[in-house]
Amino acid sequence: MSDLNQFRSKGPELLVELAQHTSETVREIIDIEPAVADQIGQAVANRMMQVWGGQNVYFPMGMVWKVSQRDREIFLEFDGRNHHELARKFGVSLQWVYSVVKRVRKEELDRMQGKLFDGEPDTDTGKKE
Incomplete structure (x- = not known):
């Protein structure tokens, strides 16, 4: 029995599912051999076991992140006239x-402008050489 098959049959259910979901996600994102994606999935599951093994880990629903993604999509699709759509x-x-x-427009402007208007003095002014 291969290591992968043994992991699938004897590994803890949560880690087996994590490995499978990771493998599927990797294959969705990049063109990769299924066997390599499975190895990546198993490696991720093993790392999570090493890092968080024995702990109760809570996975949040990620609503703030989902809403943020949705809002970014709204902004990207906005053309100035399609509010209703x-x-x-x-x-x-x-x-x-x-x-x-x-x-989002304000966030983008703030991001692009950096620290231009945050009140910090310019470090190059007032220096004597």
């Missing part, structure tokens, strides 16, 4: 689309 597509109110566009 986006509200229907994403199942949110028209007002929510307006607020998402405004908020």
Whole structure:
């Protein structure tokens, strides 16, 4: 019996499922041989066992992250005139689309501008050479 088959048959259910989901995800993302994806899945499961073995680990639903992803999609699909279409597509109110566009636009501007306006003095001014 191969190590992979032994892992699947005798490994803890949670780790076996983690390995399988990891393998499937890797194959969805990149073109890779199933056997290599399975090895990656098993390696991830083994690492989680080493890092968190014996602990109760809670996996959050990730709602904030999901909402953030959805909001980013709304912003990326926004063309200036499709508020109603986006509200229907994403199942949110028209007002929510307006607020998402405004908020994400501000986040993008802040990100692009960096620390230009954060009140920190310019480190190059006032120096004597």
